[in-house]
């Protein structure tokens with residue numbers, strides 16, 4: 190049974206070493222997040238920000254420490270179920286040979302959602318992120334990096350995850366589009382109680398977006 194006020198995500202003394210066990214990539218990371226929280230992660234290049242997101246999405250397991258999601262240890266949650274609820278939007282998204290429309294609907298087809306709901310969600314998120322009609326048939330080579338970031342964000346949002354992990358989602362966007370996106374994410378987290386962790390180098394974006402900022406240096410939380 191879940192204890193009362195169980196956080197959505199809890200990391201307890203999470204550490205990670207490289208495969209030879211010689212280099213420490215993350216050291217004793219502990220924090221927790223509740224439903225609807227927005228956390229910003231900052232830190233210099235190589236500080237461990239992407240690595241931390243990969244642990245939360247279980248693309249890698251920690252060398253020590255525990256990660257709990259929604260009251261369960263991450264290692265006990267089947268990967269398919271976990272990746273429907275914890276979605277990582279990578280820094281340099283790929284469309285893996287699919288068109289934009291296929292990229293957006295593929296995760297919903299995997300979930301075996303009815304066609305009408307798939308179409309409804311496609312329209313909903315396309316409109317929220319201002320994705321024009323003429324992008325739908327395009328493939329990766331026919332999109333700029335910024336356009337791919339928007340598509341990748343829509344792909345994450347269309348899954349309506351409990352926890353969205355965003356790795357530098359606005360790095361290739363012009364500032365108008367970046368602000369528009371951040372505002373959309375804030376209203377989403379408020380209305381749907383989606384919890385969001387966003388890695389971003391731009392302090393101004395992080396300040397606007399988050400309730401809380403965690404700064405990493407050489408794999409450690411410094412504040």
Ligand SMILES: Nc1ncnc2c1ncn2[C@@H]1O[C@H](COP(=O)(O)OP(=O)(O)OP(=O)(O)O)[C@@H](O)[C@H]1O
Nearest residue numbers: 206207208214232233234235236237238239240241
């Ligand atoms: N599996 C791994 N084995 C060895 N070293 C790794 C592994 N994964 C990441 N690293 C190293 O860990 C450090 C942190 O990398 P990470 O990509 O998490 O940094 P970051 O803070 O996201 O950087 P950036 O802002 O440049 O994206 C880097 O020095 C990287 O080379």
